[in-house]
Amino acid sequence: MNFPKEIKCVIFDMDGVIIDSEEIHKKAYYETFTSIGVNVSDHLYKTLTGSSTINAFQRLVTHFNLDLKPEELVLIKRKRYVNFFENDPTLHLVDGVEELIKHCYNRGFTLILASSSAMVNINRVFNRFNLNQYFSAKISGADLIASKPHPEIFEKAAVLGNTPKRNCVVIEDSDNGIKAANDAGIFVFGYRNKMAEDQTLENADFIIDDLSQLKKLI
Structure with a gap:
């Protein structure tokens, strides 16, 4: 899929993208x-x-x-x-993600969280690391009919972000999540998380090893 001509909405996965969990x-x-x-x-x-x-x-x-x-x-x-x-006091945000979130927020992008985790776990993370202020909506795959790799979660994210799919991008670290974005017709960045080396990311539209790279791309 071609890189969007204009990005208006950034859709984040949580586990492995926002938090090293x-x-x-x-x-x-x-x-x-x-x-x-x-x-x-x-x-x-x-x-x-x-x-x-x-x-x-x-x-x-x-x-x-x-x-x-x-x-x-x-x-x-x-x-x-x-x-x-x-x-676990060592639990931390993924390197560079807080700066990326603030970068996207300050650029005026709509930020949506689309995670397979239960909403109770999403809120636990967002409250602990003070992230609610940056995101317009949070979606839990546990509340949907189908889970990733089904595209429902990303289709809903684009709707909640009030943004055409062609103006959205997804950041994912799992093959199931990437397939979901592919099938939703949304450009997807594959983040090579060192804690998930068993994921190939082969169907991502663009693969990154460091989230700070995205600040130069979006």
Whole structure:
């Protein structure tokens, strides 16, 4: 897809783009897997990255033929995630993202958060790092009918941003998120997050290794 002639709206993913939380999500998932006695391979886990938690557990319940409710597994995983979140003082924003957010905001762009995380986790991050002031809307994939890689979340983000898709860009670090942006018809930057090296980003329109690069592009 061609680079937009005029950018008016920037749509951010959260985990791995705004906050370095991929590792604590992974820890919370694997503690939950252990507690229910399933062995999730690295390959299978990779396919879940970027999906909502409910979607991930729906797939795992089917895959392992478990007699468990996905909704209950979501609550177990979320409790473990919150424990890591609240007790890990090293948890921090991705390098360069705060400066990028302020850069976009000061340029008058509409900023939308489009994350697969539950809204309770989104608010936890935004309150901790004082980000609410910059964003016009926040969308949780957990509240939608379909999860990434389905394009619904980005289609809704463009609507909430009151911006034509041709004037939007997405910043993503997962293959599922990139596919969602592709299928929504929105230009997508793939951010090579060192904590998510298993993601290829091969379908991104433009790949960056450092978020500070984007200040020169948008």
